Structure formats: structure tokens, C-alpha cells
């Protein structure tokens with residue numbers, strides 16, 4: 133799958149621009165603040181209907197304008213279609229080939245894209261929320277059961293938390309607790325499955341980029357162990373909630389469940405968050421993103437678009453070279469950089485350059 137062009141109107145610092153992309157590797161060159169990340173963000177918006185940087189879409193609209201829009205032309209096998217997102221101060225509209233799409237879920241993933249952003253480094257911060265969010269998005273793109281179970285679970289969790297704030301009847305609490313078991317069992321199975329798949333690829337990619345020989349893996353810290361026999365999982369769930377019941381009543385909130393789970397990265401059995409350098413962490417994230425790309429390919433039989441924002445910084449020149457070398461020409465890749473010389477590294481590859489200056493495309 134690839135995106136052949138985007139048309140931006142009143143989007144961030146772009147007033148009106150059409151920007152074309154090649155099938156293989158595209159390098160977006162520009163100084164700080166010229167609009168490189170904005171351009172990648174607009175593609176990410178077409179993929180997910182959201183920005184990766186902000187929660188409130190109205191910040192995407194060019195200052196003082198009423199609305200902004202992004203339109204992309206996507207080519208997937210023999211198919212060619214147009215995706216548009218129009219952002220208003222209050223809300224947005226989604227269109228496929230100019231027909232209005234009511235449900236976000238019918239739009240999300242029509243353009244499959246995997247993004248590496250400098251903010252991804254927060255994956256190694258204290259808060260497990262960021263890690264859960266990343267995996268929720270990726271697993272959700274591949275599994276409707278996951279998305280469905282997670283939505284249900286979050287709804288039940290909210291109900292239970294609200295109930296704990298008032299007068300609690302034991303039987304009612306039990307009912308509200310038991311309803312949370314099944315979706316969690318589905319979620320745990322899907323999370324396990326995804327992490328196992330990722331782990332098959334992680335070390336290979338890490339070693340390809342670093343030119344070294346390491347073991348990289350993710351450990352999924354689930355609240356209960358996955359078992360083949362679901363009855364055992366149900367029993368584990370029951371015990372889990374019995375054990376925290378007193379605390380839940382005292383703190384008036386649900387203190388266990390898949391909303392509290394975490395993922396830990398290990399490089400040669402050392403916790404990446406605690407022991408790795410900035411450059412090593414970046415390498416870990418790049419290896420993770422490449423593994424996600426590969427899993428999407430395994431399932432969909434089509435590569436997603438790979439968006440790499442500022443990935444060169446903090447990598448030494450051999451790692452930069454290795455990343456560029458490693459990405460197959462069959463994956464459309466869009467990379468931003470402030471320094472066009474990066475691409476000298478891979479002269480033998482077919483690379484197309486896009487120069488950006490103050491929200492406008494400049495001819496090279």
C-alpha cells in the first residue's frame with residue numbers, strides 16, 4: 133500500500149499544497165519549524181483520524197481559519213481511493229471517495245501506517261499508560277475482537293468505579309465484577325499473542341540496526357497467566373478480584389485489571405528503561421516498529437506505509453546507514469530530516485527528495 137499524494141488546506145502551517153510521494157523511499161528535508169512533522173502528522177491523521185501529538189484536533193487548523201483538511205490518494209494493489217479528513221473547530225468529517233463516513237471504525241486503517249516519532253521515547257518513562265496505549269492501537273488495528281473487548285471492558289470498568297463511589301451492595305458488586313472477566317480474558321489472550329509475534333522479530337531487527345548481537349524481548353506483565361483452559365483463567369480472575377476487594381472498597385476504585393498491566397523491554401535481560409542509552413533506546417523503538425510493520429504484512433499480506441520522524445538524531449552513522457539499508461524498497465517510507473546529506477549514506481537506493489520551507493514544497 134502506498135500514498136501517492138496529499139492535498140493540504142489550512143492544515144497547520146500549510147495553506148494550500150499538493151505533495152506527491154514515490155512508492156519507495158521519500159526523504160523530507162527542511163530546517164526546524166518548516167513543517168516536516170506537520171506533513172507526517174497529516175498522513176497519520178488519514179490513517180487513524182487522530183494526530184499523534186495532540187488530543188484536540190482544532191489545533192490542526194491553520195491559525196485563524198474555520199476549518200482545515202487533508203486529502204490523500206491511496207493505492208492498494210489494483211485499488212485506488214481517496215481519503216479525506218476535514219477538521220472543524222468542533223468535530224470533523226471523514227470521507228472515502230467523497231462519500232461521508234459516519235463511523236470512525238469504517239475509516240481507520242483504510243490507510244495503514246506505522247509511525248516512529250521522537251515522542252515514542254516516552255515509551256521508556258515510568259508510566260505504563262503510554263506503553264499500553266501504543267500496543268492497544270497496534271493490536272486494535274489487527275484484531276476487531278480486541279477493539280470490541282477493550283471497549284466493553286473500559287465501559288464496565290467505568291460502571292464498577294462509579295458504583296464503588298456510592299453505597300455498595302455485595303451482590304451487585306459481584307455482578308459488576310464478573311461481567312469484566314470475559315473481555316479481560318480476550319484482551320490478555322490477544323496481548324499475549326501479539327507480544328509473542330513481536331518477540332519473534334525483535335532481536336533480528338535490533339541486530340540488523342546495531343550491527344551487534346543481542347537478545348531483545350518484551351515481557352508482557354499480565355494480571356493473570358494465560359491458560360489453555362479458560363475455566364482456569366476464570367478462577368484466576370475470581371481470586372484476583374477477591375484479593376483486592378477490601379482495597380477497592382476502601383479506595384472506591386478498581387485496583388486491578390488489564391487497565392493496570394504493563395510491558396517491559398529487556399536487552400540481554402537488562403531492563404531497557406533503566407540501563408540503555410538514548411541511542412540504544414531509539415534502536416529498540418525502531419526495531420519494534422519494524423516488527424510491527426512485518427506483523428501487519430504477515431496478516432494483511434501488504435506492507436503499511438512507514439513514517440519515520442527525526443529518527444536519525446541520536447543514532448550513530450553506522451546505525452543510520454543500517455536502518456536505511458534494512459528497509460525493503462517495497463515498503464513506502466517517508467523520512468524527515470534537517471540534513472539532506474543523510475541520504476548520501478544510501479546513494480545506491482532510489483530515493484526521492486521533498487524540500488519543505490514554511491509549509492510549502494520547494495523544488496530541489
Ligand SMILES: Nc1ncnc2c1ncn2[C@@H]1O[C@H](COP(=O)(O)OP(=O)(O)OP(=O)(O)O)[C@@H](O)[C@H]1O
Pocket residue numbers: 143144145146162163164165166167168169170171191192193194195442470
Ligand atoms: N495550527 C497552526 N497554524 C499555523 N501554523 C502552525 C500551526 N500549528 C503549528 N504551526 C507551525 O508549524 C511549525 C512547526 O512545524 P513542524 O513541527 O512540522 O516543524 P518541523 O519541520 O518538523 O521542525 P523540527 O525539525 O524542529 O522538528 C511551527 O512553526 C508552528 O508555529
Ligand SMILES: [Mg+2]
Pocket residue numbers: 168169170441442
Ligand atoms: Mg519535526
